[in-house]
Every structure is written in structure tokens, then in C-alpha cells.
Amino acid sequence: MDGxxxxxxxxxxxxxxxxxxxxxxxxxxxxGHSGTLDPGVAGVxxxxxxxxxxxxxxxxxxxxxxQGELLIGFTTTTQDLDGDKIEExxxxxxxxxxxxxxxxxxxxxxxxxxxxxxxxxxxxxxxxYEYARAGETVERPKRQVTISKxxxxxxxxxxxxxxxxxxxxxxxxxxxxxxxxxxxxxxxLGYPGxxxxxxxxxxxxxxxxxxxxxxxxxxxxxxxTLQQYLYPLDYALKDYLQLTIQEAQWKKVQNGGWLSxxxxxxxxxxxxxxxxGQVKALYHFDPKxxxxxxxxxxxxN
Numbered sequence: 001m002d003g004x005x006x007x008x009x010x011x012x013x014x015x016x017x018x019x020x021x022x023x024x025x026x027x028x029x030x031x032g033h034s035g036t037l038d039p040g041v042a043g044v045x046x047x048x049x050x051x052x053x054x055x056x057x058x059x060x061x062x063x064x065x066x067q068g069e070l071l072i073g074f075t076t077t078t079q080d081l082d083g084d085k086i087e088e089x090x091x092x093x094x095x096x097x098x099x100x101x102x103x104x105x106x107x108x109x110x111x112x113x114x115x116x117x118x119x120x121x122x123x124x125x126x127x128x129y130e131y132a133r134a135g136e137t138v139e140r141p142k143r144q145v146t147i148s149k150x151x152x153x154x155x156x157x158x159x160x161x162x163x164x165x166x167x168x169x170x171x172x173x174x175x176x177x178x179x180x181x182x183x184x185x186x187x188x189l190g191y192p193g194x195x196x197x198x199x200x201x202x203x204x205x206x207x208x209x210x211x212x213x214x215x216x217x218x219x220x221x222x223x224x225t226l227q228q229y230l231y232p233l234d235y236a237l238k239d240y241l242q243l244t245i246q247e248a249q250w251k252k253v254q255n256g257g258w259l260s261x262x263x264x265x266x267x268x269x270x271x272x273x274x275x276x277g278q279v280k281a282l283y284h285f286d287p288k289x290x291x292x293x294x295x296x297x298x299x300x301n
Contacts, residue, residue, distance in 0.1 A: 001028060002050035003230030004059070006206035008213050009037050009045040018214065022047060025218050026226075034059035034204050035174065036120060040082055043200030044211055048236075054298050055236035058282075059204035062236075063148065066170045068198035070182040073163035075192035077132070078118040079179035087192040090162035095189055097155055100166060103188040104150045111147060113180050114140050146173040147181065165196070204236065233298060234272065234279040242272040242279075250275040254300055258291040259283065270295065 009018050015036045022031055032053040034046045043066075048056050073091050076083030115121045117132040123141065131138050149171040156165045166185075170178060179195045186193025201208055212220070212229055220226035234242070243264060245253065252259060253273060261267060270284045271292065280299050283292040 001026060001226075001230070002052050003048075003227075003232060004052050004055075004204075004235055005047040005049060005212060005217065005230060006204070006210045007033075007045045007047045007217070008208075008211040009042060009200075010213070011042040012039060014039050015045060018045060019047070021214055022049075022217065025214070025221055032056045035064065037200060038080070038179075038198075040080055041198045041200060043198075044203045044206050044208060045200075046204035046206055049230070051298065052233045052236075054296065055233050058236040060174050062174075062204050062239075063202075064172055064174065064176070064200060065202035066172070066178050066198055066200050067153070068168060068170070068178060068182070069196045070166040070168065070186060070193050071163060071196035072166065072186050072189065072191045072193040073161070074194065075183060075186070076194050079116050079183045080195045080198075083118065083194075089191050091157070091164045091191060092162060094157035095155070095164055095191075097152070099189060100152055100155055100185075103185055104152060104168070106188060107181060107185060108147050108150045110144060112142050113145055113177055113184075114142055115177055116180055119177065143175055145176040147176065148172065150181075205238065206231075232279075234274075237272045237279065237282065240270055240272045240282065241266060241268045242274055244274050245280075247275075249273075250280070253281055253283075253294070253297075256294050256297070258286075258289070258293050260291055261285070264292060 007018060009015060015033055019031050019033055023029055026049060030050050030053055032048045034056050037043065037045055046059050074085050074088040076085050115128065118129045121128050123138050128140065151169040153167040153169055158164065178198055182195050183193055220229055243266065249259060270282065272279055273281045273283055278299060281297045282295040284295045286293045
């Protein structure tokens with residue numbers, strides 16, 4: 001069984017638990033996911049099964065879209081509602097929409113993030129959350145991410161609790177921590193804040209209207225209809241130019257051979273090669289040798 005399942009990860013489950021459940025349902029160990037979702041986050045989690053695990057990295061390159069809520073008034077160790085409260089400041093007056101929009105605009109484009117201590121980023125071979133749980137702190141690596149859209153959906157002031165809730169939509173590159181993004185937004189507005197709700201609307205080119213729940217997958221396996229819901233491996237490569245090669249070229253590709261631009265009749269930097277109706281390899285142009293070389297093989301038979 002090979003293909004991609006656009007799974008809906010329920011709030012409260014870990015991404016690892018989803019993979020574990022699917023291994024039981026599908027009776028296979030060869031399963032991987034593209035882009036971990038925190039337990040408190042729901043939404044699209046593309047799952048690669050069988051030979052499709054070879055395209056996990058390419059699914060992760062695709063941009064992601066989220067919808068969520070920032071609660072302004074306090075912050076926690078984890079930057080969401082799962083952590084311990086470490087700072088509090090009353091919002092005595094409603095924050096004007098103009099200020100919120102200005103702060104969001106300043107966090108749009110290419111920005112530098114410092115990942116939260118409670119994250120899976122590794123430092124010296126150890127995950128940051130492992131340091132955090134042990135009460136240790138380490139210098140965290142800065143990372144460059146791209147926020148292509150940071151949109152305000154609504155803003156509501158809670159006069160009784162002296163807090164403000166901001167609902168937002170974000171489109172971003174891989175590696176972006178939305179928790180950190182919204183906490184940084186609160187800081188720019190002069191307050192501590194936490195991510196109080198988050199749903200991933202899009203990932204790996206899949207959207208919420210394409211997803212299957214774990215129960216859906218189980219039912220499809222029971223009725224032997226899962227194959228009709230599986231997306232092919234090449235779905236992850238749809239943004240590349242795809243070329244169909246002839247048998248003589250395929251024999252070269254099988255052995256990792258190079259191909260010339262003239263025999264492929266293209267000038268694209270990266271191309272997907274197909275033979276006999278099946279995606280076989282991803283090739284890239286090497287300007288030094290002026291030839292196309294293999295980047296990754298997906299099938300050799």
C-alpha cells in the first residue's frame with residue numbers, strides 16, 4: 001500500500017499517536033508524517049504510507065495555513081494554555097485595531113524566530129523540551145521563516161477579566177512556530193500573551209475539505225475502499241515539471257545516470273521523471289557539468 005492520506009489530527013492527540021494508530025489500522029510500519037502538530041492543535045496532518053514516505057520532505061516544503069486565537073493578558077512556559085502561568089498583566093483598555101494591524105504587519109515577510117523551550121528543536125543532540133522539563137535552559141538557535149500573510153479576523157476586549165482575544169489567519173513557511181509568532185505579537189502590543197486556540201487549515205497542498213479522520217480510515221480499510229482515498233506519491237511533487245522518459249532514458253536513470261538538457265528538451269532547474277505511468281525520480285540541473293543529475297530516486301523497477 002503506497003500513497004498519501006490527508007489525515008485530520010484531533011485536538012488532544014500527538015502526531016506520534018496518530019502514526020501509531022495508523023500502523024495498527026493499516027498493519028504496516030512504513031508510515032511517516034509531514035510536519036508535527038502540537039497535541040493541543042487540530043487540523044491537516046498529511047500521512048505518507050509505504051513508498052510515499054520518500055516524499056515526506058517535499059510535502060513539508062509546501063506552505064502551511066493556520067487559523068487561531070491569541071489571548072492577551074498572561075503568558076505561560078509553553079506559550080499556550082498547556083503551560084504554567086509565568087507572567088500576567090491586565091489589559092486595562094481595549095487595544096485599538098490600528099495598533100494590532102500595525103504590529104501584525106511588522107511580523108509579516110521574512111522574520112527571525114527563536115523557537116520556544118517547549119519544542120522539538122534539537123540543541124547538542126537533545127530536544128529543547130527535554131531541557132525545559134529538566135529545568136535547564138540553553139541558547140536556542142535563531143531561524144529565518146517567512147510569514148506570507150498575517151490577517152486579523154476579529155478582536156474582542158474582555159472588560160471583566162481585563163484580557164483581549166485576537167483571532168487570526170496565518171500563511172507561513174515550514175518551520176514557523178505559531179505560538180512564538182502570536183506571543184511576539186502580544187509583546188509588540190506591550191503585553192504577555194498565549195496561543196489559546198489553533199487549527200491547521202492547509203499543509204502539504206491538502207486542505208480541510210480533503211481530510212479523513214482515523215475512524216474514516218478504519219472504515220475504509222474494513223470496506224476495502226481505502227485505495228480510492230489515497231493520493232499518489234507524485235501529489236507531493238505537483239509543483240515540479242513532470243516529464244515522461246523513454247525506455248533508453250529509463251535504463252540510464254535506473255543506474256543513476258546523467259541526462260542532457262537536449263534529450264530532455266527542458267531548461268528547468270528541477271524535474272520529475274516518469275516512466276510507464278509511474279513517477280521514478282527527481283532530477284536537478286548541474287550547471288558545472290551541464291547535465292541533469294538524480295536528486296532522489298522513488299522507484300528503480
